[in-house]
Amino acid sequence: MLLRLSLQSLANRRSTALLTILALAISIALFLSVERVRTGARASFGNTIAGTDLIVGARSGSVQLLLYSVFRIGNATNNMTWESYRDIADRPEVAWTVPISLGDSHRGFRVMGTTDAYFEHYRFRGNAPLTFAGGKRFDDLFDAVLGADVAADLGYKVGDPIVVAHGLGAVGFTKHEDMPFWVSGILAKTGTPVDRTVHVSLKAIEAIHVDWQSGARTPGRSTGADAVRAMDLTPKSITAVLVGVTSKLKTFRLQRHINEYPQEPLLAVLPGVALQELWSLIGVAESALAGVSGMVVLTALIGMVAAILSSLSERRREMAILRAVGAGPSIVGCLMILEAGTLALAGAFTGTFLFLAGLAIAGPIVDQAYGLYLPFSLPSGREFLILAGFVCGGILSGLVPAIGAYRMSLADGMTVRQ
Amino acid sequence: MTEPSTPSAPPTVLLEHVAFQWPGSAFRFGVDRFRIEKAERVLLLGPSGGGKSTLLGLISGISQPQKGLIELLGTDLAKLSSAQRDRFRAEHLGVIFQMFNLLPYASALDNVRLGLSFAPKRERRVREKETPEKAAARLLTALGLPEDIQTGQPASLLSSGQQQRVAAARALIGDPELVIADEPTSALDGESQQAFLELIFKQLDRSGSSLLMVSHDERLSRWFDRVIRLADIKHREEAPDAATS
Numbered sequence: 262m263l264l265r266l267s268l269q270s271l272a273n274r275r276s277t278a279l280l281t282i283l284a285l286a287i288s289i290a291l292f293l294s295v296e297r298v299r300t301g302a303r304a305s306f307g308n309t310i311a312g313t314d315l316i317v318g319a320r321s322g323s324v325q326l327l328l329y330s331v332f333r334i335g336n337a338t339n340n341m342t343w344e345s346y347r348d349i350a351d352r353p354e355v356a357w358t359v360p361i362s363l364g365d366s367h368r369g370f371r372v373m374g375t376t377d378a379y380f381e382h383y384r385f386r387g388n389a390p391l392t393f394a395g396g397k398r399f400d401d402l403f404d405a406v407l408g409a410d411v412a413a414d415l416g417y418k419v420g421d422p423i424v425v426a427h428g429l430g431a432v433g434f435t436k437h438e439d440m441p442f443w444v445s446g447i448l449a450k451t452g453t454p455v456d457r458t459v460h461v462s463l464k465a466i467e468a469i470h471v472d473w474q475s476g477a478r479t480p481g482r483s484t485g486a487d488a489v490r491a492m493d494l495t496p497k498s499i500t501a502v503l504v505g506v507t508s509k510l511k512t513f514r515l516q517r518h519i520n521e522y523p524q525e526p527l528l529a530v531l532p533g534v535a536l537q538e539l540w541s542l543i544g545v546a547e548s549a550l551a552g553v554s555g556m557v558v559l560t561a562l563i564g565m566v567a568a569i570l571s572s573l574s575e576r577r578r579e580m581a582i583l584r585a586v587g588a589g590p591s592i593v594g595c596l597m598i599l600e601a602g603t604l605a606l607a608g609a610f611t612g613t614f615l616f617l618a619g620l621a622i623a624g625p626i627v628d629q630a631y632g633l634y635l636p637f638s639l640p641s642g643r644e645f646l647i648l649a650g651f652v653c654g655g656i657l658s659g660l661v662p663a664i665g666a667y668r669m670s671l672a673d674g675m676t677v678r679q
Numbered sequence: 680m681t682e683p684s685t686p687s688a689p690p691t692v693l694l695e696h697v698a699f700q701w702p703g704s705a706f707r708f709g710v711d712r713f714r715i716e717k718a719e720r721v722l723l724l725g726p727s728g729g730g731k732s733t734l735l736g737l738i739s740g741i742s743q744p745q746k747g748l749i750e751l752l753g754t755d756l757a758k759l760s761s762a763q764r765d766r767f768r769a770e771h772l773g774v775i776f777q778m779f780n781l782l783p784y785a786s787a788l789d790n791v792r793l794g795l796s797f798a799p800k801r802e803r804r805v806r807e808k809e810t811p812e813k814a815a816a817r818l819l820t821a822l823g824l825p826e827d828i829q830t831g832q833p834a835s836l837l838s839s840g841q842q843q844r845v846a847a848a849r850a851l852i853g854d855p856e857l858v859i860a861d862e863p864t865s866a867l868d869g870e871s872q873q874a875f876l877e878l879i880f881k882q883l884d885r886s887g888s889s890l891l892m893v894s895h896d897e898r899l900s901r902w903f904d905r906v907i908r909l910a911d912i913k914h915r916e917e918a919p920d921a922a923t924s
């Protein structure tokens with residue numbers, strides 16, 4: 262009965278109550294969204310590369326190696342020689358290798374030279390392999406396989422010709438116009454940098470550079486496509502290698518061996534460790550974001566306390582009546598806490614609902630546009646704990662008006678003040 | 680009309696050498712001796728600001744005196760913890776205010792049932808005969824509130840006379856030993872005042888409860904067993920400045 266009466270009391274002040282719930286709900290939804298984006302980003306990030314045991318490149322920082330080999334950000338300061346690559350690939354503990362060669366671009370997208378093994382062994386998000394949305398792997402020297410974003414942004418279809426530019430940048434410094442490529446296949450969306458990459462064979466990278474020496478075109482030389490086909494196009498160097506081992510136990514031994522490789526300074530990193538390292542760099546922004554949304558929730562709670570406090574004076578009559586029928590000041594205080602708890606609970610539910618609705622609508626769009634996969638699911642684990650903490654915080658913040666009501670009901674005596 | 684009180688029964692209300700001062704206020708006030716017997720109906724007259732409501736607050740255990748003894752039904756209020764005092768008030772007292780008596784958003788019936796919410800013994804007493812809803816509805820009907828407005832609409836939509844009847848029903852439900860009324864009729868005109876008191880007294884006859892009613896309207900005197908002026912029970916030495924009023 263008392264519960265029903267306090268709900269009626271709340272309903273009696275519904276416009277304030279609804280506004281309070283709305284404010285709480287919005288901040289809760291905001292908080293949950295930030296939280297989901299944060300974990301989603303982290304997961305997407307960690308899912309960029311899977312199944313690879315070691316990434317090997319010329320010696321530099323592990324984060325740098327990860328950035329250019331996996332995220333296609335920045336450039337390798339040095340390449341590793343083809344001999345070193347062969348040496349590593351031939352070691353007994355190595356199950357497979359994917360050599361990659363970077364440095365060229367096509368209309369703002371990176372061009373990556375690699376081999377068939379890439380489509381075989383590159384894994385992302387759990388253990389998903391690359392799949393083709395259309396076409397097939399590169400077959401011919403001048404075949405190219407496009408990432409989903411490249412095809413979508415530039416409007417390419419299987420069979421279209423494309424021109425690869427040397428160097429990076431939106432237009433490319435110089436175009437390799439004499440070497441036209443053909444789109445042989447388009448990959449399905451992965452939500453990883455693969456989507457923004459043009460894949461060609463390692464030999465194709467060599468072919469582009471036949472007439473080029475140290476980055477500039479050699480004047481007066483122009484080798485035709487057919488002539489190029491006849492040449493030996495084994496690369497002299499590559500940018501990095503993705504390595505799979507025959508047994509996980511051998512990973513560290515191989516890593517040590519590569520790091521101490523006598524012929525050339527090389528670096529082998531565990532992708533998981535490097536991702537972790539990279540994430541901890543980004544982590545500052547992440548916790549700043551979490552901090553801001555935490556402040557939003559705190560502000561909403563303070564707003565709720567203010568709303569309840571301001572309703573206290575208009576509720577003196579209510580409290581005097583309750584006192585007269587034998588409710589102790591503690592019960593009057595409990596009602597305040599109950600009300601705060603109810604508001605917080607309603608706010609949490611509405612907020613979760615808003616969040617889920619927003620997720621249902623925006624989730625697929627975000628996945629499409631940014632390759633950020635946000636799973637549609639009820640708040641769980643950490644998020645649920647946050648919600649529970651929020652409701653507890655609401656109940657606790659009800660202490661403030663509860664103490665006010667307690668004092669008031671003690672001081673008012675018998676008179677109903679209005 | 681009233682049952683004669685047995686001498687062995689403790690007085691319903693007993694005050695001795697009580698001194699009280701509101702915290703942070705200059706108002707001081709003392710009562711030498713004041714008692715109400717079982718089933719007695721007492722009218723307390725006094726000027727505005729004289730401390731009538733303050734006295735009722737002391738008797739109902741909402742405020743505590745700095746000095747002196749207050750006994751209700753033989754129980755020393757000072758010996759009870761504040762939670763016990765609240766429980767005691769719920770079980771043995773019915774209170775009617777001057778105005779603003781009801782929870783405006785709750786129905787008349789719920790407002791009456793509120794009188795039992797904190798009084799398990801009183802509720803049990805009611806349940807021996809009927810459900811609390813039935814008891815509340817019966818009382819409201821007896822006090823002349825039409826049945827169709829007892830539920831389903833908030834009390835704030837009732838007229839002030841109807842609201843006072845609901846308040847009276849809340850004070851009377853479960854037959855508490857003492858009904859305290861703080862100027863319950865001042866919001867009513869002469870005729871409804873009289874009708875209202877008649878209805879209350881009819882219920883009191885049935886329950887044998889005592890009544891302490893506060894007013895500054897002397898015309899009500901003829902309805903009561905005893906009329907007391909606040910000035911007569913005020914302890915003069917204790918409050919020399921208040922005695923001039």
Ligand SMILES: Nc1ncnc2c1ncn2[C@@H]1O[C@H](COP(=O)(O)OP(=O)(O)OP(=O)(O)O)[C@@H](O)[C@H]1O
Pocket residue numbers: 672673674676701702703704706725726727728729730731732733734895
């Ligand atoms: N809660 C309170 N806190 C402080 N002082 C109070 C409080 N309630 C009453 N007083 C003071 O006590 C004095 C007596 O007030 P009280 O309400 O008892 O008078 P009253 O006789 O009931 O008057 P009225 O007939 O107008 O209701 C007043 O001077 C008032 O200022």
Ligand SMILES: [Mg+2]
Pocket residue numbers: 676731732733861
């Ligand atoms: Mg008064």
